[in-house]
Amino acid sequence: MRGVSVPTHEYARVAETYVQSFSIPPDARDPAHLSAARNLTMSTRAYTRVVLRLRAQAEHEAADAAAAKAANPPAPSKKRITSNGYASSRSSPSRTSSRAPSPNSGHSQPNHASAPVVGTAFRSPLFRVKRAPLLRVFVPSPDGDWLSDKSVLECEAELKRAGVLGLLRMGDVVWDIAVGDEGNVGRLVWDGSYLIDLDYKYSSVGDLPQYLPTLAFPPSYFHRVIRTGPASTNPVVHIDLAPWGQEIAANLQLLQDRVRTETPQGNIHNVVRWVHRSFFVIRAPPKQRMSMSNGHRRPPSPARLPIPESAGLFVDSGWYGTIVVETEGTNESLADLQDRCPGAFPPRAGGPTATTKEAKDAKKVFKILREKSRPGEIWIRTVNPKERLF
Template sequence: MVRTLYPVSLRRALIRRAASGGVHGFKSTLFRPGYAPLLRVFVPSPDGAWLSDDSVLACEGELKRSGVAQHLRPGDVVWDCALPGEGNVGRLVWDGSYLLDLDYTYSPGGDIPSYIHSLSVAPAYFHKVIRTGPNPIVHADLSPWAAEILAQAQLMQDRHASDIPQGAVGRWVHRSRCRVRGREPIVGVQGMTVDAGWTGTLIIETEGTNEGMAELRERLGAPPPGSKRRSSTVGPPKERARTWRLLRDRSRPGEIWLKAVTDKDRLQ
């Protein structure tokens, strides 16, 4: 059974009007303008709090039978409310064709799957819908801005020192920036564009070591310094090359901070 507060056609009409400011005071447990919709299905899981492949398929079946599936967009969140409401238990993300489980590579509570292109939705799109830590994981291919990022990369000391029992310890980072504009095409994805919420400056940060700079170049699909290869001959970034942490405490409107995720950040 899929729980909706309104018939699908009416719900979509209200969502469009709310997004354009046409419905004053519009409130719904399904949707908040600018954030991912949270749709609810009720599929008891014989495997407890962990959804098996069969349970996920059953959730997809409920969406199709209700007629909601044809209205879903990539990034919509579906919650199997037959499971406990703790953390992200029972939450799945629609990728355009299938429901995907969350990714647990870097967080025990789960992050958005790597198949979701974060640049296609607002930076805060999943805030409070997918419950994450203060610095959530995002997946973005920044190779279209490689030349700008590499040209402005600088080695500098981070002002945000780490406190340890022996005292405050500073660290060195490679930091750069690039200018992003909404509605720019997302590389490798036909018909998908950058959401207007990303318009502004991206601050990119990696470790302040030779390895950190080498990884930045790898993430951007750029050849090593002195190489005769052209950037276009380098393959697309690997999955981890698209993975960053969005630093909420430093970000502000028009300026988003991204920090490269390394193997050291993976859960053991």
């Protein structure tokens, strides 16, 4: 119970006291400092094991619920006769949505909603389905908030001592709780083999590194696990638009966008700006038929869409639907968007400039616009090199 009852700032205080004790001769050290550090180390190991156990339990319950739903499909709703004599299958009058209409509602575009999440009875404050787990290790760092290579290796060793190294998955977030709870300090991401640091090129608090393909995780997978900065709540993502370049070129428009801005004095103004906006659709692959196993019907495994150049990874179903791409209405921003879709636009004077690997990776940087996104329709905005911090 110590893992959930001890406040997070207590871990940092004990770690600081423990590190300071190394400057004292061994005979003069307080044994209580070593005992407290050992207790918190064992506490974080147990906490990590519990979180991974909860993930396994939640996924098992979700799989059972999905299998039961596939084996026993719901019966069609009964139609009722309304007062005007017409048959209706609605149980209550429909209500109009309070959300703004889709920007591509004027196009004859089918509605591709994201795959529904099967509801289960699983509830836990330590883990949520379709979210990254936040695992803990206690590794006091003599280098302060910034973890050195030695400290990162010690974090990996702690995961091995906890017996969970074989249970980790790509995208799991590991937090060295000994260094504090400010921003994303001490938070690392498991890439499938090693713990890697966050990317600080476009955010002072850190974002998901480019080595992890964003499309392999649900759009909200790292929400509140990898924190965003105070200036913007839109997380940085890395997406390669090349497979959908032709569709983006066909749907590109120059539009006027009206936004509300607040001045330092607190006044709110409506500002009209020009934006280049397009969209493409990530379509779910066709469903597979049910197969027979030992004379029994077995629910089909869901078909998956591979991510190009990702070493066998697949697009998460949370991205199925419409992806709206937006950039500024300037010629420079238009050229930047065209460079992100090689071969989709006619060649222009000067040609593409992204020749090095670093320049090509910069063309995959976007931000998710949370205030505009909704299930089945994700908005992203291009991030230009001028927004890079270093």
